Amino acid sequence: MRSAHTVEQVRAAETALMARLPEGALMQRAAAGLAYAVLDLLPQAYGARVTLLVGSGDNGGDALYAGALLARRGVRVSAWLLAAAPHRAGLEALRRAGGRVVEAAPSQPQDVVVDGIVGIGGRPGLRPEAVAALEVLRGVPVVAVDVPSGVDVDTGRIDGPAVRADVTVTFGTHKVALLADPAAAYAGAVHLVDIGLDLPEAAVESLQAADVVALLPRPDEHAHKYTRGVVGIRAGSARYPGAGVLCVSGAAAGLCGMVRYLAGARDAVVAAHPDVVTENGRVQAWAVGSGGGPDVATMLAEARADGVPLVVDADALGLVDGPLGVPAVLTPHAGELSRMTGAARADIEGDPLGHAREAAVTYDAVVLLKGRHTVVARPDGNARITTTGVAWLATAGAGDVLAGLIGALLAAGLEPYDAASVGSWLHGAAATYAARGGPITAPDVARAIPGVVRDLL
Numbered sequence: 001m002r003s004a005h006t007v008e009q010v011r012a013a014e015t016a017l018m019a020r021l022p023e024g025a026l027m028q029r030a031a032a033g034l035a036y037a038v039l040d041l042l043p044q045a046y047g048a049r050v051t052l053l054v055g056s057g058d059n060g061g062d063a064l065y066a067g068a069l070l071a072r073r074g075v076r077v078s079a080w081l082l083a084a085a086p087h088r089a090g091l092e093a094l095r096r097a098g099g100r101v102v103e104a105a106p107s108q109p110q111d112v113v114v115d116g117i118v119g120i121g122g123r124p125g126l127r128p129e130a131v132a133a134l135e136v137l138r139g140v141p142v143v144a145v146d147v148p149s150g151v152d153v154d155t156g157r158i159d160g161p162a163v164r165a166d167v168t169v170t171f172g173t174h175k176v177a178l179l180a181d182p183a184a185a186y187a188g189a190v191h192l193v194d195i196g197l198d199l200p201e202a203a204v205e206s207l208q209a210a211d212v213v214a215l216l217p218r219p220d221e222h223a224h225k226y227t228r229g230v231v232g233i234r235a236g237s238a239r240y241p242g243a244g245v246l247c248v249s250g251a252a253a254g255l256c257g258m259v260r261y262l263a264g265a266r267d268a269v270v271a272a273h274p275d276v277v278t279e280n281g282r283v284q285a286w287a288v289g290s291g292g293g294p295d296v297a298t299m300l301a302e303a304r305a306d307g308v309p310l311v312v313d314a315d316a317l318g319l320v321d322g323p324l325g326v327p328a329v330l331t332p333h334a335g336e337l338s339r340m341t342g343a344a345r346a347d348i349e350g351d352p353l354g355h356a357r358e359a360a361v362t363y364d365a366v367v368l369l370k371g372r373h374t375v376v377a378r379p380d381g382n383a384r385i386t387t388t389g390v391a392w393l394a395t396a397g398a399g400d401v402l403a404g405l406i407g408a409l410l411a412a413g414l415e416p417y418d419a420a421s422v423g424s425w426l427h428g429a430a431a432t433y434a435a436r437g438g439p440i441t442a443p444d445v446a447r448a449i450p451g452v453v454r455d456l457l
């Protein structure tokens with residue numbers, strides 16, 4: 001599991017650890033990790049040029065100590081001080097190692113910029129001096145120290161100018177802004193340096209392959225189709241038969257024992273999926289709403305009346321105005337959530353984690369808010385953020401596949417939070433497998449799911 005802790009949690013762990021270590025030890029650990037990450041980006045250390053952008057706090061201190069380590073390896077390090085009182089000991093260390101202080105951009109082309117402007121002590125946004133410095137150095141690869149400066153660390157919001165990093169070297173744990181968009185998109189590749197912090201459980205996390213393996217349902221030796229779970233699909237209509245076919249394709253990827261289909265695209269579904277049963281009968285979960293048509297209200301009401309867990313997607317989301325009274329996963333994209341809650345779409349896109357968490361409370365359900373980094377939020381405030389996937393997944397019908405897949409995982413017995421987050425992880429991984437760097441369509445995503453599962457197991 002990748003965990004993201006809040007600034008308050010990091011500070012508390014840091015205080016506890018610092019009490020047991022010699023002064024400056026943590027910063028030395030951080031600086032060493034940072035220096036190695038910068039070295040990794042340089043063709044060779046000797047003669048390379050690195051500019052440090054240095055603010056007034058310990059984030060700048062990390063950059064200065066790392067700069068000292070780099071200077072000892074022969075890197076030409078320039079520290080551009082953006083605040084009046086930079087970390088004193090760090091600055092001395094850099095000078096002793098042969099680094100220099102500059103007041104403007106170095107005239108020679110630079111190989112790397114290190115963003116040590118602000119870290120977890122920063123307020124969102126950047127001062128004009130920092131914006132100007134970044135502008136002058138535009139085009140040079142940026143390594144951010146701990147977080148890209150300017151982002152809102154605990155929410156992932158971007159409320160002003162912020163650094164766009166190629167790599168972020170973070171210390172002790174991930175910060176929320178490194179998982180949650182829009183800030184996560186500013187972080188580039190994130191490299192975690194262990195500095196020995198002892199941290200509590202995190203409210204925000206991101207499943208990794210090993211976590212998905214541990215949660216995946218699989219048949220035991222004596223399994224039969226009913227013990228593996230039956231998912232019912234009420235999706236697709238005469239007008240939108242494709243949505244029914246796609247929702248079934250996600251459900252029929254093999255993760256539960258059987259798929260029942262009870263909606264208006266029966267012929268198309270059976271033609272595409274001869275394994276699907278179209279008689280009514282018991283199910284352990286329903287997926288409702290994709291390509292809904294005029295019967296969507298009836299379909300939602302009938303599924304609810306069954307008392308089993310539900311996935312509510314697309315057209316059915318507009319009918320949800322409070323808790324459904326059964327365990328549920330709601331799967332809106334930002335536009336659908338905007339229609340549900342009345343919040344502006346841009347506000348939702350600016351703070352997907354906050355809006356997903358709020359909606360989870362309002363609807364007393366797991367809310368899966370789709371996007372580049374999909375958020376799965378639970379009413380108790382916990383959230384999992386999906387980092388698998390590729391932009392090619394933003395294609396018509398991909399959401400229908402996801403709804404069916406989550407339905408199958410619910411039917412197989414996963415809790416709604418696990419079903420939604422595992423389903424979203426598999427969906428993103430399947431898109432990446434299918435895309436192999438190129439375009440995909442929704443059926444490609446569904447077809448790639450069994451291969452992802454096979455490789456995981």
Ligand SMILES: NC(=O)C1=CN([C@@H]2O[C@H](COP(=O)(O)OP(=O)(O)OC[C@H]3O[C@@H](n4cnc5c(N)ncnc54)[C@H](O)[C@@H]3O)[C@@H](O)[C@H]2O)[C@@H](O)CC1
Nearest residue numbers: 014026027030056057058059118119120121122123125146
């Ligand atoms: N907490 C930890 O466990 C560790 C922290 N370390 C480093 O220490 C950092 C935190 O250091 P600090 O608490 O000194 O805080 P920061 O260095 O993040 O920034 C605080 C300083 O920046 C100024 N500032 C705030 N917002 C600003 C803005 N938008 N523009 C310009 N200046 C702004 C403040 O007035 C303050 O002086 C971490 O991010 C990390 O890089 C590491 O040295 C290792 C251990």
Ligand SMILES: Nc1ncnc2c1ncn2[C@@H]1O[C@H](COP(=O)(O)OP(=O)(O)O)[C@@H](O)[C@H]1O
Nearest residue numbers: 333370371372390391393394396397398399400
């Ligand atoms: N930029 C992106 N990068 C990666 N995945 C994305 C991006 N934009 C959207 N997605 C994913 O693509 C899928 C689109 O689903 P959705 O919007 O419901 O489409 P549809 O309604 O046509 O099925 C979601 O799983 C979403 O998370």
Ligand SMILES: [K+]
Nearest residue numbers: 115118145149
């Ligand atoms: K920074």
